[in-house]
Amino acid sequence: MEGLMMDWPLTLHHFLDRAARLFPRKEIATRTAAGMHRYTYADFHRRVHRLAHALTRLGIGRGDRVATFAWNTYRHLEIYFAAPCMGAVLHTLNIRLAPDQLIYIINHAEDRVIFVDASLVPLLERIRDQIPTVKAFVIMSDAGPVQTSLSPALDYEALLAESPEAPYPWPRLDENAAAGMCYTSGTTGNPKGVVYSHRAIFLHSLALCLADTFGICERDVLMPVVPMFHANAWGMPFAGVMVGAKLVFPGPHLQPRDIAELIQNERVTVTAGVPTIWIGLYALLERERYDLSSLRVMPVGGSAMPRALIEAFEKRFGIRIAHAWGMTEMTPLGTVANLKSYMESWPDEERFAVRAKQGMPVVGVEIRAVDDQGREVPWDGKTMGELQVRGPWVIRAYYNDPRTAEAFQDGWFRTGDVVTIDPEGYIQIVDRTKDLIKSGGEWISSVDLENALMAHPKVLEAAVIAVPHPKWQERPLAVVVPRPEFKEDLTKEELLEFLRPRFAKWWLPDDIVFVEAIPKTSVGKFDKKVLREQFKDYRLPETPA
DSSP states (O other): OOOOOOOOOOOTHHHHHHHHHHOTTOEEEEEETTEEEEEEHHHHHHHHHHHHHHHHHTTOOTTOEEEEEOOBOHHHHHHHHHHHHTTOEEEEOOTTSOHHHHHHHHHHHTEEEEEEEGGGHHHHHTTGGGOTTOOEEEEEOSSSOOOOSOSSEEEHHHHHHTSOOSOOOOOOOOTTSEEEEEEOOOSSSSOOEEEEEHHHHHHHHHHHTSTTTTOOOTTOEEEEOSOTTSHHHHTHHHHHHHHTOEEEEOBTOOSHHHHHHHHHHHTOSEEEBOHHHHHHHHHHHHHSOOOOTTOOBEEEOSSOOOHHHHHHHHHHHOOOEEEEEEOGGGSSEEEEOOOOGGGTTSOHHHHHHHHTSOBEEOTTOEEEEEOTTSOBOOSSSSOOEEEEEEOTTSOSSOTTOGGGGGGEETTEEEEEEEEEEOTTSOEEEEEETTTOEEETTEEEOHHHHHHHHTTSTTEEEEEEEEEEETTTEEEEEEEEEEOGGGTTSOOHHHHHHHHGGGSOGGGSOSEEEEOSOOOBOTTSSBOHHHHHHHTTTOOOOSSOO
């Protein structure tokens, strides 16, 4: 016997039409060089229809890839809906990738058209001759047409002005049809393509709005600081439109003061980004006063947020951080570290220990951890294993890539993250498999050491990598950025004394190097492959520091 329900597909048309019909007066605000651009969901809806007409005139049809090379703006949001709703595929390109990776991704995806912000045009001009599938470039400018060697080049606003005002006849789409594409950051080998279905984005958006996740709702003012090219800004623009929340986009203005001003002036309630963004914001808040009292939750992911910062944000500034974990391959949400009801009364020490973990799986995601023999490890909070996941918004294959086979085991996606899972179901990321330090046959977690170092009041950032050792195979080297005011007043010995009570002696770094800055990946994480290359010939002291 089967259920007698309507066969109604879960597609993005529902989000777009719902926002225009129910929330036409709600605002979408974007910071531009000339100030704040503001319009309503009604304006947004009309422009999305015009853009779909324009894409059709450009020869874009079902399944064609429509790429974006852009900051977080209202125009970018218009493409987020126009392309997938007409049956094309939104492909967000990472603006911080090296040219060779960008060329590979554009060619591998066979992008037909690229929408590019005016400030980013020079980056594409350098590679124009090497991306033959691209038939047109549409430049998004606040100051009229832009002179460029890109050809053919069209002006976004002129394109919309020339398009009909009549509603676009959206096709009825299968919910499993492709809606978007994103490529992994490619830390080993070429980046891998992830294709999101309408159904995956629809269900993922509902999950973001659950009370036990982030509870995004119509009353929220939502500001994704995480780039719209990074797993679709973690799906937050889609969820925001779905519920009719006010949206705030920072554009290219991502310095701590820019973010603090936007939160204060727009009364932002939810903002999300990687830890490096919030490390910078915290340093600013220590020096300058802003009213950030509107914030109710700040989802943080991409890499581990030091527990000391989670605690300090809440105790000093009343800002609640929700630690989360996910992957591009998961649309991307996997887990969130919200407390269970009976944990609220626990002492601070225990509550923040839970909050510093990456959290429990959200509804729709199943998890397990597996040892190197392929056996599931117990949920005891101690035994390490590779995290594996499955669910309706987890990929079942990479796009046109032979590496798919090695990424799965018995129908589970292998994340490459090494974790423990405690009896309550909370995961703690111990490391990426490639970042674990193997010393004398025993594993050392670089993440644990980094978080401990960043808990020191004189430390701004810290990364720990493995360097070769003749006896122990590998040993940890700590790379530390002091806070500016302590640049001349921080020693290795001070940091080692700070670490000694927290770790076994053999876990302690053999040396600590002070640097001006730690290199970052294209999505703002510490770039350990660059550090490993930089320090590959580093000679550790005969007697460890």
